[in-house]
Amino acid sequence: MVVMRDVAIAKSEFVPDQKAITKVQDFQELPELFEYCSLPQIVQYVKCFTGPNIMSMHTMLINKPPDAGKKTSRHPMHQDLHYFPFRPADRIVCAWTAMERIDRSNGCLVVLPGTHTGELKQHDYPEWEGGVNKMYHGVRDYDPSLPRVHLTMEKGDTVFFHPILIHGSGMNRTAGFRKAISCHYASSDCYYIDVKGTTQENIEKEVIELALKRYGVEEILLKDAWMAKGRLVQGERINL
Numbered sequence: 001m002v003v004m005r006d007v008a009i010a011k012s013e014f015v016p017d018q019k020a021i022t023k024v025q026d027f028q029e030l031p032e033l034f035e036y037c038s039l040p041q042i043v044q045y046v047k048c049f050t051g052p053n054i055m056s057m058h059t060m061l062i063n064k065p066p067d068a069g070k071k072t073s074r075h076p077m078h079q080d081l082h083y084f085p086f087r088p089a090d091r092i093v094c095a096w097t098a099m100e101r102i103d104r105s106n107g108c109l110v111v112l113p114g115t116h117t118g119e120l121k122q123h124d125y126p127e128w129e130g131g132v133n134k135m136y137h138g139v140r141d142y143d144p145s146l147p148r149v150h151l152t153m154e155k156g157d158t159v160f161f162h163p164i165l166i167h168g169s170g171m172n173r174t175a176g177f178r179k180a181i182s183c184h185y186a187s188s189d190c191y192y193i194d195v196k197g198t199t200q201e202n203i204e205k206e207v208i209e210l211a212l213k214r215y216g217v218e219e220i221l222l223k224d225a226w227m228a229k230g231r232l233v234q235g236e237r238i239n240l
């Protein structure tokens with residue numbers, strides 16, 4: 001399990017540590033949370049994208065904190081495929097469930113409809129004055145005049161979205177922590193790719209640096225991190 005803190009409050013001496021937590025990732029070893037990934041209400045839709053052999057690849061309990069005044073609670077516009085060294089993209093889907101009412105005031109999801117039919121684009125850190133969270137890359141060039149849809153959701157509402165869809169989330173202007181739970185699924189028939197020489201090289205480099213710093217692991221590729229995180233939800237584990 002990885003606990004992530006908001007860059008603007010991680011080092012604050014005025015904010016208690018647990019109040020800086022912006023998400024808990026990789027909860028696949030925690031049975032109560034992992035139950036979300038096999039809920040029939042979710043899986044019945046997931047399998048329309050993945051087919052019968054379903055793997056959970058990435059899990060998150062997102063706890064977007066009240067913004068500390070630097071707008072770091074925003075999540076830059078991105079395509080999730082940037083982080084994934086497996087294909088095909090059409091066999092990957094994210095389920096994202098609101099754990100309370102979420103609207104523009106507490107930083108709802110923002111999507112650019114139709115962009116899932118495009119290509120994976122170059123991602124880099126956005127040049128934000130107040131700083132940006134580590135490993136929060138943003139899509140470099142997209143048409144800012146494309147229509148945006150803000151997803152207002154009630155508690156328990158779930159969206160399912162494609163990994164090439166350009167999306168992000170806004171600033172939390174409220175005093176509460178905005179909570180959502182999500183799982184990225186893929187068909188176990190998907191296959192790993194080598195990201196060397198692709199736009200994904202920059203995220204692989206960061207993951208390698210993090211693995212060395214945190215776990216002392218020297219020889220690792222992006223796909224090794226994903227192989228270790230993936231769990232079979234239903235069907236047969238084939239490639240992933």
Ligand SMILES: CCCCCCCCCC(=O)SCCNC(=O)CCNC(=O)[C@H](O)C(C)(C)COP(=O)(O)OP(=O)(O)OC[C@H]1O[C@@H](n2cnc3c(N)ncnc32)[C@H](O)[C@@H]1OP(=O)(O)O
Pocket residue numbers: 002003004005006007010011025058078080083132133134135136137184203207210214
């Ligand atoms: C490849 C990542 C997997 C995500 C795949 C997801 C695909 C789905 C779509 C998305 O979610 S897109 C966004 C994907 N990115 C992330 O989810 C970012 C996840 N980030 C983290 O989990 C943590 O921020 C991270 C593990 C990278 C923190 O790493 P560290 O181990 O370096 O943090 P640590 O708590 O040990 O603190 C080390 C230093 O960083 C600082 N720090 C802590 N949190 C930070 C933060 N959020 N940003 C920048 N700096 C941070 C901290 O103050 C400290 O500073 P000093 O070294 O100066 O003492």
Ligand SMILES: O=C(O)CCC(=O)C(=O)O
Pocket residue numbers: 062064075080107108109167168169170180182
């Ligand atoms: O929950 C959020 O604020 C954004 C989540 C997101 O963009 C993602 O999981 O890819």
